[in-house]
Amino acid sequence: MNTTQESAVVTRVVAVAADASSPQPGSRIAGLGAYRPVTVVSNQAAAGAAGVGTAWIEQRVGIRERRHANAAESVVAMAVEAGKKALADAGAEADAVDVVILATCSMPSPMPNGAASVAAGLDCPAAAGFDVNAACSGFSHALAVADALVRAATARNVLVVASERMSDWVSAQDRDTGPIFADGAAAALVVAAERPEIFPIAWGSDGHQAGLITILPDTGHMEMAGRKVFRWTTSALMPAIHTACQRAGIDPRQLKAFVPHQANLRIISTLAEAIGVPGMITAIDVVTSGNTCAASVPLALHALRQSGQIHSGDPVLLFGFGAGLTYAAQVVLTP
Known part of the structure; x- marks a missing residue:
């Protein structure tokens, strides 16, 4: 870590500590962002791989098409893009983020965690970063944690990102999963509010x-x-x-x-x-x-x-x- 990075860490810790003197009355979502992979997979392609008809997919699960990530669209890369859009939507700068929470169950490896890499990709100096794995309810779990952190004055601005590459974890030949699961990311910036706008989970x-x-x-x-x-x-x-x-x-x-x-x-x-x-x-x-x-x-x-x-x-x-x-x-x- 160089001198500039060390200074950023100290500055952030001091700033957050100064804000931790009293709990906040509530929190709110200040901005939303989304990232959808470039590649669109039609029902015709998915049905062919799974050995079923296109009508079978649409009638059973209601899906007409889905997005699959390419080699460059990793869980972290998609999360970074969604996070950038959420920050822009909120009119916030990356250096204002104290904590990054990544909701995912599709990281390729348990270590390192994804959130720290997302924070680095967003250039959030000294932001804490950790992953939440509650599968398909992961975003709401992470949002509840973010709400609690802000209301407790442990953090001022928490970026919650949900990012998944489910196509890595299903077989295209399995009709029960292959045509159903897909990839994408979305994010929400949680900040303090004068009254609760994120309610108890x-x-x-x-x-x-x-x-x-x-x-x-x-x-x-x-x-x-x-x-x-x-x-x-x-x-x-x-x-x-x-x-x-x-x-x-x-x-x-x-x-x-x-x-x-x-x-x-x-x-x-x-x-x-x-x-x-x-x-x-x-x-x-x-x-x-x-x-x-x-x-x-x-x-x-x-x-x-x-x-x-x-x-x-x-x-x-x-x-x-x-x-x-x-x-x-x-x-x-x-x-």
Whole structure:
């Protein structure tokens, strides 16, 4: 470490310590960013590899196309691009970031962690960096941690990035996973707020069923018991959704939008129908993005805001669920 870098570390530690004298009343998402890989994989290509028909894919999971990362689009590289866009959206500089949290389950190796490399790629001097692996509910887990860090005055600005290269972990020949999983990244900058705009999370896990989604050690590829996961998601998780609304102090009828993990169109539609809020917008990004695991919720949120269907201050319900089995529901206000 050279003298300039050492000075940056000292300056950042002193600045954060000075701000840690009192808790913050709340936190908010100040900016969103997204990165979608260049390569589009059609249903025709995915169906051919998996030995199924294009109609079978669309009818079963509702996906028409998905994005696969190329050699240059690593988990870290995509995270850096999404992070840059979130900072730009918030009008913030990289050197204002105290912590980088990377939500991912698709890093090629457990060491080094991805977040430190993302912080380096963004040129965030002295930012703490750590990864969160809660699979498809990872973004909401990381967002809850960021909210807690800011409200506790442990950090002032936390960049939460979800980035996945799921195409590395599935076999294109496996019809249960190959046509479904895809790649991408999205990010949110969390900052202090005068009132809460990220509300308390309702989360949990069912480790007794962890074997329903796993990586096989002999092949290194994902195996998923899709029907059992569908039944678990659509039957066991509604209480978490209602708890998240209660903790936010809002009636579900006040929700402007529902932003679930983009597992497949059938699950999304079933959950939205169960919530039963007339006029509530349901984010459907899976049709053109596939299942991007931890990145799917923020990618769908970003797309919904970009389309103009939701606006600043609108309450939306984020809902992630997946391998572990993990789940997380939380209400946030649209940045």
